[in-house]
Amino acid sequence: MATSTSWAQDVITCDLCDKAAQQLCSSCQVSLCETCIQFCNSCQVNLCETCVKKHRDEFKSLPHDIVPFLHKQAQLVFSACQEHIGQRCEVNCKECNKPVCLKCIVSGTHKGHDVEELTETHENKIQKIKFDTEEIKAKLIPKYQNEDVEIGNKISKTKSKVDDLGNESKKLRKLWHEEVDNIFDKIDSLSQSLTEKNLNALQECHNKIRDLISEMNTIVKLNEKLFNSNKLSEVNQYQSKLNEYQDFPEHVDLELPSLRSIIDQGKELIIEIGGYRATLKHMFPPSPSADVSCLTTGIGQLMYQVRFIATIPTNYKPLYGVACVGGTEAWIYGNNRNITRIDIHGAVRDTVTTSCLNWPNDISVTRERELIYSDSNSGTVKIVRHGKSETLITTPQGWTPRNLSCTRSGDILVHMYKRNMFLLLSGSGTKNKIIRYQGQNIKQEINKDEQGNPIFKDGHYSLFMSENNNGDVCVSDRNADIVVVVDNTGRVRFRYDGTPARREKSFAPRGIATDALSQMIVSDYNNNCLHILDQNGQFLGFLRFVDDCGLERPDGLSVDSEGRLWLGLYETGEIKVLKYMEQS
Secondary structure (H helix, E strand, O other): OOOOOOOOOOOOOOOOOOOOOOOEOOOOOOEOOOOOOEEEOOOOEEEOHHHHHHHHHHOOOOOOOEEEHHHOOOOOOOOEOOOOOOOEOOEEEOOOOEEEOHHHHHOOOOOOOOEEEHHHHHHHHHHHHHHHHHHHHHHHHHHHHHHHHHHHHHHHHHHHHHHHHHHHHHHHHHHHHHHHHHHHHHHHHHHHHHHHHHHHHHHHHHHHHHHHHHHHHHHHHHHHHHHOOOOHHHHHOOOOOHHHHHOOOOOOOOOOOOEEEEEEOOOEEEEEEOOEEEEEEEEOOOOOOOOEEEEOOOOOEEEEEEEEEEEEOOOOOOEEEEEEEOOOEEEEEEOOOEEEEEEOOOOEEEEEEOOOOOOOOEEEEOOOOOEEEEEOOOOEEEEEEOOEEEEEEEOOOOOEEEEEEEOOOOOEEEEEEEEOOOOHHHOOOEEEEEEEEEOOEEEEEEOEOOOOOEOOOOOOOOEEEEEOOOOOEEEEEOOOOEEEEEOOOOOEEEEEOOHHHOOOOOOOEEEEEEOOOOOEEEEEOOOOEEEEEOOOOOEEEEOOOOOOOOOOOEEEEEEOOOOOEEEEEOOOOOEEEEEEEEOO
16 A cells, blocks of 8 residues: 655555545544554554554554654564464574564573574565575576577477478378379270270171171072072082181180279278289388378489380471370370370370461460460460360460460469560560469569569570479570579579580570479480489489480470470471489
8 A cells, every 4th residue: 555755646545444645534624644644663554543443452462653654664564473472573483484472482382492583584585585586687587588589489480380391291292192193094094005905806806707707698699599500610610618617716805904902001002904003002100200101103313324115206297395194195286286195105195176377386284184285376375175275374465475384383384475576686576584374363473583684585486494393493595595493483593504514516405394303304406415404403414315216306395294204306206205214
């Protein structure tokens, strides 16, 4: 309760009844003031006139020094002794650590105990309290504050890492689903291939049987005519074919492909068809804190020498581009309006006739395995659904779409150019940029560096693109004859001009692809080779080929779900399917 010697500042109140100074004093008939309110020095309490007697009666066993408030003295309050009525504790028993009165140490239970005056005990305690307070203020609170900041930072970093982990998990979930989809795409392809093989064999046998039946029916009719023939020459010319038809054609008994699956819950998943086998195995980690499953087909390392899986001739000369679908098929296009889907054996699986005036500018395959192509005449990117072309993207006014690249996240990268007819003669009349689309919405434009300078050189050649696993956009700039790599914010990370490769002819990058090891594969049109770079632009070497591989004018590149490279040769129209990584 507030007390003060200054009437103007604070109101003096009684500590027992809480009466304020505004109440009238029963004796003076004026407001309570410093001259009429009392103070007990023994108990250190304010008392109004009414409460003085009440205070004495309540603690009548103790002595009370009641004085006017103006004569109050600040002093220690000694508590009442619990053993001797009317006595206040004035000393502290060291053995019992308890306040006691003088009678307690003279004749009471604390007789003979070592004691000290409570004033001394109080002073020691005050000093201890001051020391502890200063220690807390000067050392402990700053230490805890620093720890609080550090833990707060750790919480923020942990939350950020958890978010990053969640995003990475989502990406990996997509990749794993794609891998499983690729497995079943291959199973479907093998099933269809084996079924067609069996059907073709059965159909051939069927046709042969029918031909023989037709022949025998013809012979029967001719023989029936000879029954009644009177012409000796016709009868004598008859030659029996009975023995020929006695040997029945070999019966074709082919087995249809069967799909075999073994599911050992929590351990292993196996699926087989023909000679193909895929396995998903649960790997138990050494620590119970993690739970990891992995595909046993994992990625590996570069082979010392590339192995050719297939050479596929096409009807396109020149061949402009190739885009893989799953593990055994790819869409290809050239200098006509048609886009063709072929398998690894060269068989045509599908053909799409585009709405382009001449031919598509480029093709790509979305994450959902849908074909898209760019049409410069209409300024659109179209998607093929159920055999029909639909407009997916309409490019900004004045800009024309060229090359395309679909990312793992589902975005679409579109190279666009814009021509200024007045500047064409100076060589700077065609501006180039890359736009990232999410659906039909523009998500990002890549065209200038941090200093505001153009990232890509002016010129009329197309830019080839591929997004790496870390989000980098890898671009083959044909106008500058360099490879430019920008991060996911559009900042230039590095440029590669082919110098480390030390080839005889100038570096002429064309198609570019990225693989599961985050490596970049770049086709070098002039030097008839492929450059391999790591994700930081370090030249790793060339893909080594045997001498007679016929690798001439390499252009379009695409990596299938099996990790094989499909390489399109511009002039011959051939596609080389290459295995260049050893699986671990």
